[in-house]
Amino acid sequence: MNYLVENKAAGLGFVGAPFTLVSYVVEGASYVKRLAFSQPKIPHELLQTSMAKYIQYQADSGAQTVQIFASWPTELSPVVFEEFSLPYLKQIVDTVNQSHPNLPLILHAR
Numbered sequence: 011m012n013y014l015v016e017n018k019a020a021g022l023g024f025v026g027a028p029f030t031l032v033s034y035v036v037e038g039a040s041y042v043k044r045l046a047f048s049q050p051k052i053p054h055e056l057l058q059t060s061m062a063k064y065i066q067y068q069a070d071s072g073a074q075t076v077q078i079f080a081s082w083p084t085e086l087s088p089v090v091f092e093e094f095s096l097p098y099l100k101q102i103v104d105t106v107n108q109s110h111p112n113l114p115l116i117l118h119a120r
Contacts, residue, residue, distance in 0.1 A: 023073030025061040027080035027117075028098040032056045039082040046094050057098045062105035065115070069106075075114040078102065083119040 026034075032053060033039040045053050065076045078099065083091055103115060 020075065021073045023065060023068030023076035025064050025068075025076065025078055027078050027083075027095070027119075028057045028059065028061065028102075029083070029086075029095040030079065030081045031059075031061075033082050039085050042094075043086065043090060046090055050093075053094055057094065060098070060102055060105060062102045065102065065106050065113075066109050069110045069113050073113075075116060076106075077116040077118050080117060080119040 029039075029042070033042050035056065036042055036045075042053055061078070065078075068076055080095070080099075083095060086095060099117065106113060106115060
């Protein structure tokens with residue numbers, strides 16, 4: 011990636027946060043929230059797919075920092091966020107930090 015910008019700009023990688031991706035895969039955040047209360051096993055199984063490998067791939071390809079974009083956290087109560095979003099974000103950060111300890115990660119939550 012760096013060769014494309016000749017080191018004149020930073021290479022920024024990008025991934026969606028797990029809850030954001032699951033929300034787009036199914037019928038939106040409100041449906042995932044309903045599942046969280048009625049059938050919590052389903053969203054947990056969907057959220058297990060970590061974006062860490064994709065972040066690692068981007069870093070290996072020259073990304074100098076990676077942004078994790080979360081588009082639904084403001085729609086979640088603290089309790090739902092702590093169970094269905096935060097653990098999976100932490101899992102990504104922990105996994106990436108093991109292989110790329112100096113890679114800055116940005117969480118953009120809107």
